[in-house]
Amino acid sequence: MEFVVLGARGNVGRHVAGGLLTAGHRVRAVGRTAPAIPGADNVAADLDHPETLPAAFEGADGAFLYGMLDPMRPYDIGKVTAAVVAAGIRHVVLLSSVSVVDPDADSPVPRVNRAIEHAVQRSGVDWTFLRPGSFATNTRTWWAESIRTDGVVRLPYPLAWSAPVHEKDIAAVAVTALTERGHSHQAYTIHGAESLTLRRQVEHIGEALGRPVRVERVSEDEGRAEVAKTMPPFVAEAIVRQWAAADGVPALTSVIAEKVTGSPAHTYAQWAVDHADDFR
Helix, strand or coil, X not given: CEEEEECCCCCCHHHHHHHHHHCCCEEEEEECCCCCCCCCEEEECECCEHHHHHHHXXXXXXXXXXXXXXXXXXXXXXHHHHHHHHHCCCEEEEECCHHHHCCCCCCHHXXXXXXXXXXXXXXXXXXXXXXXXXXXXXXXXXXXXXXXHHCEEEECCCCEEECCECHHXXXXXXXXXXXXXXXXCEEEEECCCCCEEHHHHHHHHHHHHCCCCEEEECCHHHHHHHHHCCCCHHHHHHHHHHHHHHECCCCCCCCHHHHHHCCCCCCHHHHHHHCHHHHC
């Protein structure tokens, strides 16, 4: 079978492309510029320019599509789903967000992702929604620079808990949903399989690096400023609020990745080893 992978350079998309290729399928890897993934048919197309999509979608059996990247610049999902339908694609796996299931969440992230999910449902194609919680890769975004330069992570709530999910597990669920029966019209909420404090996550990074990484407790304002170095201010605000609510409260975990794929989910310690070079 042949599959289109949008965002094939991304943290999740590159593993989706790799997993499909390993399983023996043909892959059309799509990015704003051709991604150059070995073994794939690499194509340039852009969700922000839906006129580029028909050639990328033509003849494919299924597609991996990402939801919101920039909530202030959502793409025109109606035109994207129209291109999917016109190309005859039968199944879409959409990378969405766990925030869509919170009825009280009304920030740009859940609003945009809900709109994208609804449009995919209305299109008439088979669909599977992946709704991950906290990405392990977020910690790289937040902490890599301060670890590289100062050997420290500055946190307002070091004892806040989360269950970070490895991007490889999200991708493995996507590959299974695309290639095996029984996943149409399913929405999978994906958390990591273990709940850890932020302090313990920092310790795992230090263990992967072979040197200790210090945690410095800071005020909420200082912690918000740290996150805002790499995230929009409204996202930094939401993250610090989440940490405050999770202070001393173990996080929800899930076994959905193992249930769907048949393989145990990766631990955060494994993620830290996989990404140790990002923190050096």
